[in-house]
Amino acid sequence: MRRLLHPRRICLGIFVCGFVGIIAFLQWPSHPFEISDHPYFTYDLEQEEPFEKEQTCHIPRIHPFDSSIWRYLTESKPIRCKYRQPFLTYIDEVGNLRFNETEKGWLGTKLRTLSCFYEAVLRQNGSDDQIIFGPKSILPPEGAPIRHDFVRVSCVNFAGISVYSNIHAHIRNTSFFEKPKSKAHNDVRKKIYYNVVIFGLDSLSRLSFIRLLPKTYRYLQGNMKGFVFRGMNKVGDNTFPNLVAMLTGKQAYGKELKSYDLYDDWPLIWSDFKKDGYVTLYAEDFPKYALFNYLSTGFQRPPTDHYFRPFWLALEGSSLYRLSSNMCFGAEPKHMLQIRYLKDFITKYRDVPHFAFSFLVEISHEYLSQVGAADEDILRLLQDLYGGGLLNRTVFLFMSDHGHRFDAMRETLVGRIEERLPFFSVVLPEALKQEQPHILHYLNENLKRLTTPFDAHATVVDILDYSVRQKPLGSVVLGKGRSLFGFISLNRTCEDVGISEHYCTCEEEVPLAVSSVLVQTAVKSVVSEINKMLSDFTDKCAILTLSRIKSIHLLSPNSKLVGHSVAGMARKIRVVVETNPSKGLFEATLINRDNTDVYEVVGDISRINKYGNQSECLQHTIFRKYCYCIR
DSSP: OOOOOOOOHHHHHHEEEEEHHHHHHHHHHHOOOOOOGGGTTTHHHHSOOOTTTTTOOOOOOOOOGGGGGGGOOOOOOOOOOOOSOOOOEEEESSSEEEGGGGGGGTTTTTTGEEEEEEEEEOTTTOOSSEEEEEEEEETTOOOOOOOOSSEEEEEEOOSOOEEEEEEEOOOSSHHHHSSSSOOHHHHHSOOOEEEEEEEEEEEOOEEEEEEOOHHHHHHIIISSOOOSSSOOOSSSHHHHHHHHHHHHSOOOSSSSSSSSBBBTTTTOHHHHHHHHTOOOEEEEEEEEOTTTTTTTBBBBBBBSEEOOOOHHHHHHHHHHHHHTTTTTTEEEEHHHHHHHHHHHHHHHTTOOOOEEEEEHHHHEEEEHGGGGHHHHHHHHHHHIIIIITTTTTTEEEESSSSSSSEEEEEESHHHHHHHHSSSSEEEEOOOHHHOOHHHHHEEEEHTSOOHHHHHHHHHHHHHHHHHOOOOOTTTTTTTTOOOOOSSSOOTTOHHHTOOOOTTOOOSSEOOOSSSSHHHHOOOHHHHHHHHHTTGGGGGTBOEEEEEEEEEEEEEEEEGGTTTTTOTOOOOOEEEEEEEEEOEEEEEEEEEESSSSSOEEEOOOOEESOOOOTTTTTOOOOOOOOOOOOOO
């Protein structure tokens, strides 16, 4: 006789099976937000990135949609800006501030009942963090010419109540065209010169670019015939050392550069262009965390002819900004303000030698997927510039500083590799291809090679030397950098080009078990090293202890590096540990040189999860990421 199951047991069994099924489903790799519909989901790795057997450094070949990262991919959320007020004023193409006739009705009042004023936004002399406003002038119905790059507009009604405020940016024509030209400028105008425009996005690897900006990528590679470099390897942990390498050709930390508080005397590349008669621009958003201002003073003097920082400072102090949605200024996404400023610069100076460096940070710094919301906007910029003939005499570099350092995907092997390989591309004008056809061969070869921001710097110097001194392209060698227009060896190694072992991507990684005594001993040295670095700050920072080992990998070099044998080679491992009390995730590379049980940390120790305000008590650019402030 069969024994009947109690209904409660049946329900419990159904519940358990359902629960286990849900867990299994969540853990099983799936296609989030229909990634199989993505235009690069069927990316052919063998065709697009053939294996370079003879190359010493084997750059990791990873599919943009490797199945190990599917669970971390999320759909980009659109930036939704609320309509807080009308676009009542604008600056026209010739630099006049005008009323927008189509928007007056929104206020429910006639123009004659409004009193509108404008005032220039000015950088306070000697300060990179302070702005002042010029004399307030009445804005007449017919508009008024604006002689400065930035202007604040405000309007009040008949009762004196503020009904409108805005801040506008444009490229003033007067500062350059009305002043006597320098001899250097007149000289370069007589020659066959080329402009340089560098457009950057923070924290974006090459593979993330393909995933998140597919329309831009397709246009950049297809229509603009851009050269996308697969082996561009970062040389430092965060933005500062990587952009400093590109902008100066020197290592950020060490003896090559002096002072980390004021940067006026640093050998920044735009100074060389300015000296040789070019008009220059530097624009960067997210002013609190800007390249030369984070925990630093910045510049006493404007570093370039057109400098966008005062605009961002004015914007963040405005009443409209306080009412705006996230990532917005009024009804417009903030990244569009800087994009428009760059486009205006290139348009106004299309017949004048110019250099521009525009770097967008906020759109990609906090959340990796957010940058996807700007795909259409960046595509439109490229279409306007390239399709409009504004790059006919311009070498255009589209780049990033590193991959994302804190996204959840960063804890995976793919995320670790991506973080070390930022996006970098070069677009050439057709005229330059005709004049220097040999550089096409080298670019096609070098996009497969191990390259660094030092090479990017040498390449920009190469363009300037060709334009001003008529030196053939491809010959510039500066320190650890070589022009990408010339020969780069197949046998290049990380050591050759200034990449520390911790950031080198030339070695294969094999996972190891975390349970061995040797591993336990090795990882404790990571925590000890962090505490050692914080030893001067024990009054502010807690002593860290090991919480757990997240992962450990053995690093195996390419056999070409070791003569087809790893015998006698130092044993290297890469570990990720979690510490208490911060719950910080730290990644380090350790080396054992003499087959003992002693491992030492080589290079930096990376923080790979966000630390928010944990470290607010320590104002130190390097050690801040390790500190957990004692409350």
